[in-house]
Amino acid sequence: SPAVSVPAKFAAGGVRVALIRQLSSGDYFEQWLAGAQAEAQALKITLEVSSGDGNNDKQALNLEQAVQQKADAIIVDHGFADTVQPAIKKAADAGVPLVAFDVDPGTPEAVALTQDDHQIAELALGALKADTGGTGDVLYVYVSGFAPLDRRNEVWTQFKKDNPGIKEVAQIGVVNNSTASAVADQAKAALQANPGVKAIFAPYDEFAKGAAIAVKELGLQDQIKIYGADISTADIGVMTEPNSPWVATATTDPSNVGRIAVRAAALLVAGEPVGPELKIPPALVTQKQLRDGGIANIEQLTGAVPELTTPDVARVPWAAQ
Numbered sequence: 001s002p003a004v005s006v007p008a009k010f011a012a013g014g015v016r017v018a019l020i021r022q023l024s025s026g027d028y029f030e031q032w033l034a035g036a037q038a039e040a041q042a043l044k045i046t047l048e049v050s051s052g053d054g055n056n057d058k059q060a061l062n063l064e065q066a067v068q069q070k071a072d073a074i075i076v077d078h079g080f081a082d083t084v085q086p087a088i089k090k091a092a093d094a095g096v097p098l099v100a101f102d103v104d105p106g107t108p109e110a111v112a113l114t115q116d117d118h119q120i121a122e123l124a125l126g127a128l129k130a131d132t133g134g135t136g137d138v139l140y141v142y143v144s145g146f147a148p149l150d151r152r153n154e155v156w157t158q159f160k161k162d163n164p165g166i167k168e169v170a171q172i173g174v175v176n177n178s179t180a181s182a183v184a185d186q187a188k189a190a191l192q193a194n195p196g197v198k199a200i201f202a203p204y205d206e207f208a209k210g211a212a213i214a215v216k217e218l219g220l221q222d223q224i225k226i227y228g229a230d231i232s233t234a235d236i237g238v239m240t241e242p243n244s245p246w247v248a249t250a251t252t253d254p255s256n257v258g259r260i261a262v263r264a265a266a267l268l269v270a271g272e273p274v275g276p277e278l279k280i281p282p283a284l285v286t287q288k289q290l291r292d293g294g295i296a297n298i299e300q301l302t303g304a305v306p307e308l309t310t311p312d313v314a315r316v317p318w319a320a321q
């Protein structure tokens with residue numbers, strides 16, 4: 001049974017949390033939202049969701065509206081520092097509790113929630129190094145400005161210095177409402193221009209999916225392997241299909257991270273302590289592990305890799321265990 005009684009405002013179902021998103025399309029963001037919604041329902045929180053759909057000014061406006069509408073707490077999900085930080089500051093000045101996921105809030109008053117992006121890149125690149133022996137032409141997929149991708153890029157930059165046999169022959173990347181197909185088009189062109197590529201570092205699942213489409217369409221599955229980030233049931237399908245080039249991904253459980261964001265917001269509303277930073281560790285998931293384990297979906301994966309579930313992070317003391 002719960003360690004403390006349910007705060008009255010939660011018991012009455014009177015808590016409103018605004019979730020202010022930069023992006024909403026794609027497996028990662030859909031799973032994250034599903035987790036946030038499930039946790040909100042469990043805690044009797046009304047989650048008011050908006051998305052900028054890639055329009056950063058729209059996201060900032062949504063954030064300002066949430067302050068005006070007196071949300072009990074605000075979760076900012078992704079975004080660019082220059083557009084969201086002024087609105088985050090207004091929210092903090094108004095005393096609204098804040099959780100910032102995958103964006104630098106620019107103020108210590110907001111809880112900064114991240115996945116361990118450095119470890120995500122290190123795990124994926126460790127697999128790439130093991131398979132390539134630390135030499136060979138590599139295609140890199142990256143878009144700057146997204147905090148998690150920028151952190152993964154720091155690791156890639158150091159990795160290239162530490163492994164001079166690795167040559168980045170091209171960098172591609174786009175983030176939009178159809179990232180995978182846009183990256184597939186770019187990857188096809190890059191691979192045709194660089195016929196010696198033997199690995200693709202694509203640390204976002206939409207990037208990895210796009211890269212896999214390109215490799216398959218060019219018939220290069222025997223030559224090129226893909227090292228990605230993130231996971232979904234659809235991604236597991238891509239990784240395990242016959243002759244798939246996507247051999248490893250470093251990932252959290254996205255829905256678990258969405259749950260944590262809502263728990264952290266709930267704790268702030270209740271005046272309970274939450275660390276200034278919450279960093280969720282990833283695990284490396286390989287194609288071999290998925291195939292050998294007969295793992296076909298996220299539920300089976302989290303059963304096989306229980307560390308992807310982190311119930312002690314931002315645990316809510318009044319919630320049923």
Ligand code: SR1
Pocket residue numbers: 028102115146148149175203204205229230
């Ligand atoms: C466009 S940023 C995409 C990344 O955000 C989250 O951190 C996911 O891990 C994804 O790779």
